[in-house]
Amino acid sequence: MLSFVRHIVSSFLQYKLQTTLLLAALLVELAYETFMPLSFKFIIDMAIVPHQYSYLVVILCIMVFIALASVIIGLYRDRMFAGLGSRIVTDYYRQLFGKLQNLSTDFYHRINGGDIVSRFNNDLISIDTFIMLIPYALLSILGLILNVTVLFFLQWQLALLAVIGLPLCLIGPKLFGQKAYDASYMLKEEQANIATVVQENVSAQPVIKAFGLQQLFIRRFDDRIANYRTLSSRSSFSNFVIDRTTNMGTMLLNLMTICAGSVLAFFGFLSVGSLLAFSAILISLSYLVAAITWLAPQFIQATSGMQRVRELLDEQPSVADNEMASSLQHFEREIEFRNVIFGYTPEQRNLNSISLTIPKGTYAAFVGASGSGKSTIINLLMRFYDPQQGSVLYDGTNIREITLQSLRSQIGIVFQESFLFRSSIMENIRLGKPEASDEEVIHAARSAEIHDFIMSLPDGYETDVGERGGRLSGGQRQRVAIARAIIRNPAILILDEATSALDPATEAAINMTLKRLTATRTVISVTHRLASAEHADCIYVLHQGEIAELGSHQQLLELSGGRYKQSWQKQTGFEISEDGYHVEVSAERLKLFPIFSDMDDSFLQKISHFFATESYAKDRTIIHEGDSGDKFYVIVRGKVEVLKKDEFGESKRVAILSDGDFFGEVALLHNIPRTATIHTQTPVVFITLQREFFQDLIKQVPHLTSIMEARSK
Numbered sequence: 001m002l003s004f005v006r007h008i009v010s011s012f013l014q015y016k017l018q019t020t021l022l023l024a025a026l027l028v029e030l031a032y033e034t035f036m037p038l039s040f041k042f043i044i045d046m047a048i049v050p051h052q053y054s055y056l057v058v059i060l061c062i063m064v065f066i067a068l069a070s071v072i073i074g075l076y077r078d079r080m081f082a083g084l085g086s087r088i089v090t091d092y093y094r095q096l097f098g099k100l101q102n103l104s105t106d107f108y109h110r111i112n113g114g115d116i117v118s119r120f121n122n123d124l125i126s127i128d129t130f131i132m133l134i135p136y137a138l139l140s141i142l143g144l145i146l147n148v149t150v151l152f153f154l155q156w157q158l159a160l161l162a163v164i165g166l167p168l169c170l171i172g173p174k175l176f177g178q179k180a181y182d183a184s185y186m187l188k189e190e191q192a193n194i195a196t197v198v199q200e201n202v203s204a205q206p207v208i209k210a211f212g213l214q215q216l217f218i219r220r221f222d223d224r225i226a227n228y229r230t231l232s233s234r235s236s237f238s239n240f241v242i243d244r245t246t247n248m249g250t251m252l253l254n255l256m257t258i259c260a261g262s263v264l265a266f267f268g269f270l271s272v273g274s275l276l277a278f279s280a281i282l283i284s285l286s287y288l289v290a291a292i293t294w295l296a297p298q299f300i301q302a303t304s305g306m307q308r309v310r311e312l313l314d315e316q317p318s319v320a321d322n323e324m325a326s327s328l329q330h331f332e333r334e335i336e337f338r339n340v341i342f343g344y345t346p347e348q349r350n351l352n353s354i355s356l357t358i359p360k361g362t363y364a365a366f367v368g369a370s371g372s373g374k375s376t377i378i379n380l381l382m383r384f385y386d387p388q389q390g391s392v393l394y395d396g397t398n399i400r401e402i403t404l405q406s407l408r409s410q411i412g413i414v415f416q417e418s419f420l421f422r423s424s425i426m427e428n429i430r431l432g433k434p435e436a437s438d439e440e441v442i443h444a445a446r447s448a449e450i451h452d453f454i455m456s457l458p459d460g461y462e463t464d465v466g467e468r469g470g471r472l473s474g475g476q477r478q479r480v481a482i483a484r485a486i487i488r489n490p491a492i493l494i495l496d497e498a499t500s501a502l503d504p505a506t507e508a509a510i511n512m513t514l515k516r517l518t519a520t521r522t523v524i525s526v527t528h529r530l531a532s533a534e535h536a537d538c539i540y541v542l543h544q545g546e547i548a549e550l551g552s553h554q555q556l557l558e559l560s561g562g563r564y565k566q567s568w569q570k571q572t573g574f575e576i577s578e579d580g581y582h583v584e585v586s587a588e589r590l591k592l593f594p595i596f597s598d599m600d601d602s603f604l605q606k607i608s609h610f611f612a613t614e615s616y617a618k619d620r621t622i623i624h625e626g627d628s629g630d631k632f633y634v635i636v637r638g639k640v641e642v643l644k645k646d647e648f649g650e651s652k653r654v655a656i657l658s659d660g661d662f663f664g665e666v667a668l669l670h671n672i673p674r675t676a677t678i679h680t681q682t683p684v685v686f687i688t689l690q691r692e693f694f695q696d697l698i699k700q701v702p703h704l705t706s707i708m709e710a711r712s713k
């Protein structure tokens, strides 16, 4: 709590003049509030009892003057403090937001979004509320001190009694203060957890609906809320107890001093005016104590809020500019990974001894199965993370010796799902180069081949793209993102699965645009779709964090039994119509599926005609675990996740399948329930074969039935 006071005081001290004026104004108000009850003594003892009318007039005039001065100064103080208080609060908002911009990527994987938002929504607001109450807090505390001093001036024995009794009012805060603070801190943490749950739930609505998880999530939320209720009731009760015990203390104190004061006045040790003034001051003292106890919960909440805000402000970015770092002059020669070892956590090893060189002006592609480390390479190239061992070098300079700003200003990046901000198309493109003129934005849009579309919109470049760019199609969003990446004319262009989430026709069109744009630059592309990497100068095939193979497309195809060759065979053999609605599969390709491997070409040719094409959007459930199976699926393009229920009935991801993978082959032979749920992660195009068609065909070749039965066992 002391550190909270220290932080608040240092915030005020940044505005010394305003703080001094504020304190001066408070002193005038304080003088008035103390003088008012004391005036009874002067009016009764000096004017009414001795019948001194002139004294009465003077005293009343002084009272009116001080009252007027207090009102005017009070108004001035309100105005000034409103400005000062909001400035201090907005300083905290600014510091916190600035901190978020500086923290490294790992922080965002460690801390939940809801927790961060809650530091703005709950914690900063409780600090804000308390800061606005600071004048009352100061008036109450200083008033308490001044009133007690005046009591001594009136009758020191009685005042001593009051002071000895004063701790009675403080027993509550002393005994329950820490408990109330702990309860308030836990409550704030739980508020942050709830914010995280709600935020995640809103984003996950398609999955929740697809899996029918509404009741499960309502039950889980009920558990959370039950915990919240307990914490909230504990926190409120601690505050009530502090309030109640303080009021009881004040009541006792008043009773004691009024009894003793009356006895003293009865025996002539105290004038009637002093007794009245004493009682009036005691009453105002009890108001002050009540105000302090009313402020105590706000103070406690602000203290725990400040603790959480400080925690965030004290976070240090794991990747930051080194003091000796210099600016990367225009990228000229090559990017190098030298024996790089990296893990997201100390226990993990996600890249192992990676050494490679990407010369300027070349096209490097990283391919490999899901989880093989492709995006991790990009994370190190962008210096979102630092390697544990080894180094990443640009033009021979270790990335740690280069300022982050100069490094990233040379790079343009397009992600799989590009985030567009809720503003105009013009602003979204300009984010790539904030100082760009309108002409530069239009030029970038032309290069990304989206200018004509933008001009066809009623508001043209001023069109609002909606939340996350939701008013544009996936392909249009990607083109805006491409324009945003190239507007800065980057020396290095990174494509992180830039076209994987698009339908075939859009992907083909955007690939044409990219091909043109990448001809003159250093391009680093990450993709699981090998056709997108075919023209790369060097393809790196990653497997479990290591480079398993590297070379040009031709060289890799020549490696017999190589991973690339196998993946290539798996992903080719399908011919997709231009609109993406019809896929032809070759007999040769069908032969690669174990279930068809013993069939001859003419038979496979027949089967190939019975395959239907099915397209699904992202986030759709294709198959539910337990449903009866009647189809064999082949993924022509796209990614799906395979989910299985564990013993608690919760769906767990067991695999990710992509282009060329297949599932459900048993369904061609038997009607048994599906053993897993299949959910799309990107738009997916399948070819499917119905059991009834297959069974009809296979009846014509009886010996195959027995072979297949044997295989399926």
Ligand SMILES: Nc1ncnc2c1ncn2[C@@H]1O[C@H](COP(=O)(O)OP(=O)(O)OP(=O)(O)O)[C@@H](O)[C@H]1O
Pocket: 109, 344, 345, 348, 350, 368, 369, 370, 371, 372, 373, 374, 375, 376, 377, 528
């Ligand atoms: N932030 C993270 N914290 C911990 N582990 C992570 C993190 N990001 C990725 N990983 C793990 O690192 C490994 C490599 O992940 P990476 O994203 O580089 O794979 P990828 O080849 O790009 O896969 P995909 O094609 O599915 O995107 C995976 O095992 C993944 O689970």
